[in-house]
Amino acid sequence: MVDLFIVLTASCIFLFLTALTDFQISDAEWEDMLEGFDERSYLSARRWKPGDDPYTLYAFNQRESERIPSDRALRDTRHYRCTTLHYDSELPSTSIIITFHNEARSTLLRTIKSVLNRTPVHLIYEIILVDDFSDDGELDCQLLTKLPKVKCFRNNKREGLIRSRVRGTDAARAKVLTFLDSHCEVNKDWLPPLLQRIKEDPSRVVSPVIDIINMDTFAYVAASADLRGGFDWSLHFKWEQLSPEQRARRTDPTQPIKTPIIAGGLFVIDRAWFNHLGKYDTAMDIWGGENFEISFRVWQCGGSLEILPCSRVGHVFRKKHPYVFPEGNANTYIKNTRRTAEVWMDDFRLFYYSARPAARGKSYGDIRSRVELRKKLNCKSFKWYLDNVYPELNHWCITSDKAQLGFLRSKTQLQQL
Numbered sequence: 001m002v003d004l005f006i007v008l009t010a011s012c013i014f015l016f017l018t019a020l021t022d023f024q025i026s027d028a029e030w031e032d033m034l035e036g037f038d039e040r041s042y043l044s045a046r047r048w049k050p051g052d053d054p055y056t057l058y059a060f061n062q063r064e065s066e067r068i069p070s071d072r073a074l075r076d077t078r079h080y081r082c083t084t085l086h087y088d089s090e091l092p093s094t095s096i097i098i099t100f101h102n103e104a105r106s107t108l109l110r111t112i113k114s115v116l117n118r119t120p121v122h123l124i125y126e127i128i129l130v131d132d133f134s135d136d137g138e139l140d141c142q143l144l145t146k147l148p149k150v151k152c153f154r155n156n157k158r159e160g161l162i163r164s165r166v167r168g169t170d171a172a173r174a175k176v177l178t179f180l181d182s183h184c185e186v187n188k189d190w191l192p193p194l195l196q197r198i199k200e201d202p203s204r205v206v207s208p209v210i211d212i213i214n215m216d217t218f219a220y221v222a223a224s225a226d227l228r229g230g231f232d233w234s235l236h237f238k239w240e241q242l243s244p245e246q247r248a249r250r251t252d253p254t255q256p257i258k259t260p261i262i263a264g265g266l267f268v269i270d271r272a273w274f275n276h277l278g279k280y281d282t283a284m285d286i287w288g289g290e291n292f293e294i295s296f297r298v299w300q301c302g303g304s305l306e307i308l309p310c311s312r313v314g315h316v317f318r319k320k321h322p323y324v325f326p327e328g329n330a331n332t333y334i335k336n337t338r339r340t341a342e343v344w345m346d347d348f349r350l351f352y353y354s355a356r357p358a359a360r361g362k363s364y365g366d367i368r369s370r371v372e373l374r375k376k377l378n379c380k381s382f383k384w385y386l387d388n389v390y391p392e393l394n395h396w397c398i399t400s401d402k403a404q405l406g407f408l409r410s411k412t413q414l415q416q417l
């Protein structure tokens with residue numbers, strides 16, 4: 001009996017330790033892995049060559065990016081009051097998902113190293129990279145998994161951001177998912193404020209203030225913390241200044257800012273909530289429009305979106321996409337936004353069609369499963385979203401008599417769409 005007890009206790013301890021090593025690596029192992037990573041040889045491939053245009057490959061200044069070390073210091077761009085805030089010592093850990101397609105090695109590595117250097121070890125469950133069929137094979141994945149906590153999957157054909165992210169989330173095991181773009185640098189204490197909000201209420205979807213990494217000089221520039229995400233009826237995303245009334249109500253600059261829409265590149269969401277809400281619309285291609293779909297869905301189905309001014313992450317903003325869209329940039333954007341409008345915007349989709357006439361008649365695939373999802377989740381109407389989340393979006397005409405006429409007229413037009 002005693003023997004059995006000892007055996008059981010021993011195996012319990014063994015199991016416990018195995019579980020522990022599965023989740024955590026020791027500080028020494030962490031250091032060893034970081035130091036053992038052959039950064040020089042990783043960065044030596046695909047380098048900019050004198051005489052080449054440094055913008056050709058990535059649509060940002062590759063030469064400048066390569067001159068900047070992977071662990072450069074950044075100015076702490078938060079409001080000084082953020083440094084006095086306290087977060088729970090017990091926060092859920094997160095799976096960080098970074099998808100990429102033909103990303104420059106210098107920027108991808110800086111994204112990962114900034115996470116490893118500026119995040120408490122126990123909060124990173126894993127970093128999941130998804131290589132969306134980049135041109136030069138398996139190598140990026142193989143090399144980067146030598147960094148601590150990094151796992152990597154490679155698609156065997158080009159899937160686009162949305163399906164790549166879903167592949168990453170299906171492999172993720174932490175309680176919380178963090179999506180990052182592949183040319184970012186996280187700043188000091190970026191993660192705890194985000195995890196804290198989700199710990200308090202898992203239906204919140206939260207995003208940092210996105211600072212600007214200049215695409216020419218790679219200077220790290222603070223973005224305004226008085227912005228939120230907005231859009232027009234063509235479903236074109238724009239940053240919006242908070243109105244004077246909204247600003248007057250903000251007596252504490254560390255408070256979260258509710259936002260009608262997220263930019264989409266960087267955000268944090270509870271994994272169970274993400275799955276419950278139907279992940280992403282995986283029929284959307286390459287890039288664009290998915291941030292509208294997930295934003296409407298989160299709000300209309302019982303969640304909320306907010307930007308946390310005390311969390312800062314820099315992102316290289318570019319003027320154009322460095323990669324090709326197999327169906328063309330505009331067609332892809334129209335397909336993705338049209339799916340969004342058809343599933344989530346009810347009759348207000350007519351405003352989308354009149355702002356974007358080119359969308360009429362363009363094919364957008366089968367939306368039945370997404371319509372079904374909306375029904376199953378018992379989500380609110382787009383009118384509710386406009387009234388409660390984004391009353392600033394001009395839709396006066398839908399309620400005025402004159403526009404009722406216009407509205408009905410467009411409804412007949414709808415048959416021809």
Ligand SMILES: [Mn+2]
Binds near residue numbers: 182265
């Ligand atoms: Mn980006």
